[in-house]
Amino acid sequence: MDMNFNDLVDDCMKTIEKKMKNMKKMNIVIVGKSGVGKSTLINNIFRERLVATGTGARVTDHMVKITKPGFPLCLYDTRGFELGQDSQKEIKDELLKTIKEGSDSGDINRAIHCVLYCVSAPSHRFEPMEIEWIKTFIEGNRIYHIPVIIILTQAFDPEPDKELKKYIESMNLGVIQVVPVLAEDKTINGACIQKAYGLDTLIEIMQGALPDELKDTLMSVQQVNLTLKQKRAQAAVAAGVLAAAAAGASPIPFSDAALLVPTEVTMLASITAIFGFDISKSVITTIISSIIGTSGATFAGKILVSNLLKSIPGAGGIAGSAISGATASLLTTALGEAYIGVMTAMFKGEITAKDLETEQGKQKMSELFKRELKKK
Ligand SMILES: Nc1nc2c(ncn2[C@@H]2O[C@H](COP(=O)(O)OP(=O)(O)OP(=O)(O)O)[C@@H](O)[C@H]2O)c(=O)[nH]1
Ligand SMILES: [Mg+2]
Known part of the structure; x- marks a missing residue:
C-alpha cells in the first residue's frame, strides 16, 4: 500500500494540535505577601512567562486570573495578603468560594x-497570622482536598532555610510538603552566591499530588524537570507499544505497514504535547523524513518498515513478509525512544527548530535517531 508523505505530515500536525487542544486545563492558585517572589517563581517554572506575558482578569477583590491563549494553565494570583488580617480573611473566603465553584461545576x-x-525564606520566620491562615484554610479545604504546598521562596541560605522547613513541618498543618526554592540565581554585587534550585523538586511534588488526568498538562507546561517529562513520555511509548502489539497480533504484511501508522502518529503527538513544543510543519517534515528514511511524495509501507528495521541492530535480519506483534512492539519502542531523544535535544537547546530547516540540522537529526535506535 502506498502512502503519501504530505498526508502523513498533515495527519501528524492535526493529531498534535488536537492533543494540545484537548489537554485538560490546570488551575493553580498562588498566595503570599507582596515581594515574596510569586511572579518570579511562576515565570521560571513554566515555559511561557505567564505573569509577564499573559492576560490578567480580576475575578474577585483579591484575585487575578492570568491566562494565555493556547496554554493549558491558568494562574490565580492573589493580591493584598500583606495588608493585614481583614484582607487575609477576605482572600481565604474568596479562595474557598472559588474552590467550591470549581468543584460544583463538575x-x-x-x-x-x-x-x-509562598513564604519568604530570608525572613526566617513564619508568623502566627500566617499559621492561623493556613490552619483555617485547610479546615475549609477539608471537603475539597485541594493539595496545598508551602514554598519557601528566595531560599539562598540553605542551612537556616532547612531549619525553617523543619520548623513548619513540625506543625503538622496538613500541607503536602514544605519546599525551599530559589527560582533565580542569587547574586550579590554581580557575583553568584547561590545557584537556583528546588523548582524541579516542586514540580515532582505537584505531579505526585495531581490527579492522573492532569499529569500530561503539568509536564507540558513546566520547563524545569526534564527527567519527569521523559518519564511521562515513556508512558506514552508504553501505551503505543501495547496498541502496536495488538495491531500486529495477527501478523501484518510488510506492504500493509500503514496499519501501524495511526498508532505511531498518536504516540508521537502525545510525546510532543508532553514536551510542549510548538512544532511547525517544516519541523515535523524533517523529523518524519529522518525517521522513515524517505521524503518521497509517496512511499510504500514496505519501504518504511525495512528502513526502520535496518536501523535497529539485530532486527535487520528479521525474515519473512509480515510484521508480528513482537516486531511491531520493537519498532514502536525504538521510534518512541528515538523521538524522546530528539525532543530532549531540543529541550536542552542542542537542536533548535530553526536548525532543523537546514541540511546540517537534518543531518544532525538523522544521526540522533540512529544513535537512539542503536541503544535499543
Ligand atoms: N535572585 C532571586 N531574586 C528573586 C527570587 N524571587 C524573587 N526575587 C526578587 O524579589 C523581588 C520580588 O519578586 P516578585 O516575584 O516580583 O514578588 P511577588 O511576590 O510577585 O510580588 P507582588 O507581585 O508585588 O505580590 C524581585 O526583585 C525579584 O527579582 C529568586 O528566586 N532569586
Ligand atoms: Mg507578582
Whole structure:
C-alpha cells in the first residue's frame, strides 16, 4: 500500500494540535505577601512567562486570573495578603468560594488543582497570622482536598532555610510538603552566591499530588524537570507499544505497514504535547523524513518498515513478509525512544527548530535517531 508523505505530515500536525487542544486545563492558585517572589517563581517554572506575558482578569477583590491563549494553565494570583488580617480573611473566603465553584461545576477544566503558599525564606520566620491562615484554610479545604504546598521562596541560605522547613513541618498543618526554592540565581554585587534550585523538586511534588488526568498538562507546561517529562513520555511509548502489539497480533504484511501508522502518529503527538513544543510543519517534515528514511511524495509501507528495521541492530535480519506483534512492539519502542531523544535535544537547546530547516540540522537529526535506535 502506498502512502503519501504530505498526508502523513498533515495527519501528524492535526493529531498534535488536537492533543494540545484537548489537554485538560490546570488551575493553580498562588498566595503570599507582596515581594515574596510569586511572579518570579511562576515565570521560571513554566515555559511561557505567564505573569509577564499573559492576560490578567480580576475575578474577585483579591484575585487575578492570568491566562494565555493556547496554554493549558491558568494562574490565580492573589493580591493584598500583606495588608493585614481583614484582607487575609477576605482572600481565604474568596479562595474557598472559588474552590467550591470549581468543584460544583463538575468540570476538571474549571476546578482548582493546587494551592501554592509562598513564604519568604530570608525572613526566617513564619508568623502566627500566617499559621492561623493556613490552619483555617485547610479546615475549609477539608471537603475539597485541594493539595496545598508551602514554598519557601528566595531560599539562598540553605542551612537556616532547612531549619525553617523543619520548623513548619513540625506543625503538622496538613500541607503536602514544605519546599525551599530559589527560582533565580542569587547574586550579590554581580557575583553568584547561590545557584537556583528546588523548582524541579516542586514540580515532582505537584505531579505526585495531581490527579492522573492532569499529569500530561503539568509536564507540558513546566520547563524545569526534564527527567519527569521523559518519564511521562515513556508512558506514552508504553501505551503505543501495547496498541502496536495488538495491531500486529495477527501478523501484518510488510506492504500493509500503514496499519501501524495511526498508532505511531498518536504516540508521537502525545510525546510532543508532553514536551510542549510548538512544532511547525517544516519541523515535523524533517523529523518524519529522518525517521522513515524517505521524503518521497509517496512511499510504500514496505519501504518504511525495512528502513526502520535496518536501523535497529539485530532486527535487520528479521525474515519473512509480515510484521508480528513482537516486531511491531520493537519498532514502536525504538521510534518512541528515538523521538524522546530528539525532543530532549531540543529541550536542552542542542537542536533548535530553526536548525532543523537546514541540511546540517537534518543531518544532525538523522544521526540522533540512529544513535537512539542503536541503544535499543
Ligand atoms: N535572585 C532571586 N531574586 C528573586 C527570587 N524571587 C524573587 N526575587 C526578587 O524579589 C523581588 C520580588 O519578586 P516578585 O516575584 O516580583 O514578588 P511577588 O511576590 O510577585 O510580588 P507582588 O507581585 O508585588 O505580590 C524581585 O526583585 C525579584 O527579582 C529568586 O528566586 N532569586
Ligand atoms: Mg507578582
